[in-house]
Amino acid sequence: MLIADYFLSRDIPDLFKALSYSYNSLSQCKNIDEIWLQIKTPGDEFHHHLLYSSDFFTSFERGAFERITEKEIYLFENWFRPLSNLRDEYKWKLFIALKQFLNDKMPWEIFKDSSVREEMVRLGDWLAENDKFEDTKWIIDKFINDPDPEEPENFSGDPQFNYHQQIINGEEPVVITTVSGNLAWVIKKLATRKEYISEALNYTKILLSHKNLYVKLQAIAPLIEISSKKQWLDGWGKTPRQGQYKEFHDLTFDIVKLVKKNPKYKAIAKWLCNVFAYYKDLSTEEVEQVLNALKITEESAGLFVYFAIFRQKHYKDQPINYNNQKFEKMLKEMISDKNGYLKLQENIAFYLWKAYEENPNVIYEIKPYIELMLEQPYLKQVYEYIIEIVKDCIESEPNLCTQWYKHILSVISEYPPRILPHTERIVEAIAKFNPNKLTNIVEKLLHLWGKGAFIGDLKRLFESYKFVPSENKRWEIKEKFQELYNSIRNTNSKFKIESD
Numbered sequence: 001m002l003i004a005d006y007f008l009s010r011d012i013p014d015l016f017k018a019l020s021y022s023y024n025s026l027s028q029c030k031n032i033d034e035i036w037l038q039i040k041t042p043g044d045e046f047h048h049h050l051l052y053s054s055d056f057f058t059s060f061e062r063g064a065f066e067r068i069t070e071k072e073i074y075l076f077e078n079w080f081r082p083l084s085n086l087r088d089e090y091k092w093k094l095f096i097a098l099k100q101f102l103n104d105k106m107p108w109e110i111f112k113d114s115s116v117r118e119e120m121v122r123l124g125d126w127l128a129e130n131d132k133f134e135d136t137k138w139i140i141d142k143f144i145n146d147p148d149p150e151e152p153e154n155f156s157g158d159p160q161f162n163y164h165q166q167i168i169n170g171e172e173p174v175v176i177t178t179v180s181g182n183l184a185w186v187i188k189k190l191a192t193r194k195e196y197i198s199e200a201l202n203y204t205k206i207l208l209s210h211k212n213l214y215v216k217l218q219a220i221a222p223l224i225e226i227s228s229k230k231q232w233l234d235g236w237g238k239t240p241r242q243g244q245y246k247e248f249h250d251l252t253f254d255i256v257k258l259v260k261k262n263p264k265y266k267a268i269a270k271w272l273c274n275v276f277a278y279y280k281d282l283s284t285e286e287v288e289q290v291l292n293a294l295k296i297t298e299e300s301a302g303l304f305v306y307f308a309i310f311r312q313k314h315y316k317d318q319p320i321n322y323n324n325q326k327f328e329k330m331l332k333e334m335i336s337d338k339n340g341y342l343k344l345q346e347n348i349a350f351y352l353w354k355a356y357e358e359n360p361n362v363i364y365e366i367k368p369y370i371e372l373m374l375e376q377p378y379l380k381q382v383y384e385y386i387i388e389i390v391k392d393c394i395e396s397e398p399n400l401c402t403q404w405y406k407h408i409l410s411v412i413s414e415y416p417p418r419i420l421p422h423t424e425r426i427v428e429a430i431a432k433f434n435p436n437k438l439t440n441i442v443e444k445l446l447h448l449w450g451k452g453a454f455i456g457d458l459k460r461l462f463e464s465y466k467f468v469p470s471e472n473k474r475w476e477i478k479e480k481f482q483e484l485y486n487s488i489r490n491t492n493s494k495f496k497i498e499s500d
Contacts, residue, residue: 002051004039012037012049013078019051020082027057050075063096076101077111081119091126095135098123102142107179114148114179121146121182128189133196140186140203146179151211163214172267173214180207184218191225194232198244201226201233205251213265216255220271223252227278239319252279253289260293273299280306281315284323291330301347304331305355309365335372342379349373349385356389363393367400374407378415383408391422398433405430406437409444416451423456424464431467431477438464439480446484459497 002015015037019026026032035052056075059065065072076097083090098120101110107117124139149155152164159165163173176182184207191200200222207219226248230236235243252275259269273294282290287307294300308331312324334341335348352366370389373382387408394401405426412420423445431438442464445455455461462481468474488495 002035002037004037012051013081015051016078017082017085020079020086023083023086026052027054027061060093060097063093065097065100068101073101073110077113077116080116084119084123088126091123095123095127099138106145107142108146108148114146117143117146117148117179118177118182121179121186124183124186125189128186128192133190133193136186136190137196137199140183140190143179143183144203144206146183148179149181149212149214152213163217164212167213167217167265167267168262170264170266172270173217176218178214180210180212180215181218183207184215184221187219188222188225191222191229194229197226197229197232198234201244201248201251205247208251208255213268216258217268217271220255220268220275223248223255224271224274224278227252227275230279237318252276253286256289256293259296260289263296266297269294269297270299273297273303276303280311281318281320283321284326285321287311287322287327291327295334295341295344298343298347301344302351304334304344305348305351305369309362309369310355331369332372335369336376338377345373345376345379346381346385349382353385353388353392356392360393360396363397363400370404374404374411378411380415380417383412384421387420387422387426391426394426394429395433398429401426402430402434402437402441406441406444409441409448413444413447413451416448416453418452419454420445420448420456424460427461427464428467431464432469435468435470435473435477438468438477442481443484446488462497 019035026035032052033054034050037049037051039047039049041047050071053071053075056072059072060076080094084094107120108114111117111120121139121143124136127133127136127139149164155162155164161177163175163177166173176185184204187200187203187207190196190203204219204222204226207215208223210216210219226233230245230248233244233248235241235245238245240246241249252272255268255272259265259272276290276294291300291304291307294303304327308324308327311322311327315322331348335345337345348369352369355362355366366389370386373386376382386404390401390405390408394405427438427441427445430441442461445461449455449458462485465474465477465481468477485497
């Protein structure tokens, strides 16, 4: 009997956890049948809690329970989490025991603590990681209809944990919780195997039908995995869509319609963008539905860039009606919009940069959109991404990139940044490939420097003339740089650059 005189020793879950660290020692103690905790209340009442039973653990280690009583259920529920957090060998023993406890029962019928049922579901992750997919399916089948979380109209807990309402409010719950929420990620593991993807689709369909928006949100996780492996679905590549591929399509567009009807569901829209990062063999009409619904989240930027600029060249072997002109217009409207799409515009600039990084040959395809961005009011992050493009393509497209860079320097002279990146690399490339513009560019940079911006290594900038191929031009620029240097020295006698 443990006497809980110290108040911290009254946290019963922590006592089960503490005992789990001595589990091996306990199992070897033949003279301990049971361990109890005694708590005395302020009213001088005594409460007793069973913490350990040698009979229970004899059955647990043997992997066979002759009978399952309230005592066994109580101990199994309280020991499940501590044992699952020890070593993997206990996870398998827990699974064997769980199958016996749930032989003819549903989990919520005997295990009332939903947090414990969450732990039981997470056992499915471990099973999948160890290629025990049939056992993973058993977990999913047992918990797929679990009542946690409850349907929205029945919520009675703390409002801060009402994740359904958070989604309605336009927020994004960043926690993986509830039984069904955890189950979605187990289903995602199932979808990584070709032989189980159809079953993963069926399970996902069940979760997406849940009234609770939080469950719908988590169910998008396996849908993303299925989207990335959609070629495994029966009916893929056939037109019109057939079989499981049509089911996948219908499920996905049901969520698109949900978001379109409820534009505050930004969390769902954000996750759904990742489904369409893989699902691109769409018609003009379908893409229009997708972009109109998902433009509420900045995560859709990659979709706007792809469907407006690059989709036209793909899936030519399929009889899909597709015309990108409407999406080119939509992308330009997004870039030009001054009323609420600022973050989306930043992300569009990011994806244009990434498109160039992946394939430099697209520079003239993305050129109109970069130049349209440069026509808009200054956005610091947009300009930083365009500078990344300039840095990467200045040597292959010196005239075009020098023109962009000159424009950028003129605009930011009114909004001097704290740091201007890649100046040395860009200026040296201009010296090498477009020397006629070098002096003007360096003058603009020095103007920014005078306003407090860090423009890189001044010594390298002043010595960039050395990269000019023509000797006559090189000496001409050197003399102009000397004049610039002297003018700075005249106003700041402490300014000095050591020459080699």
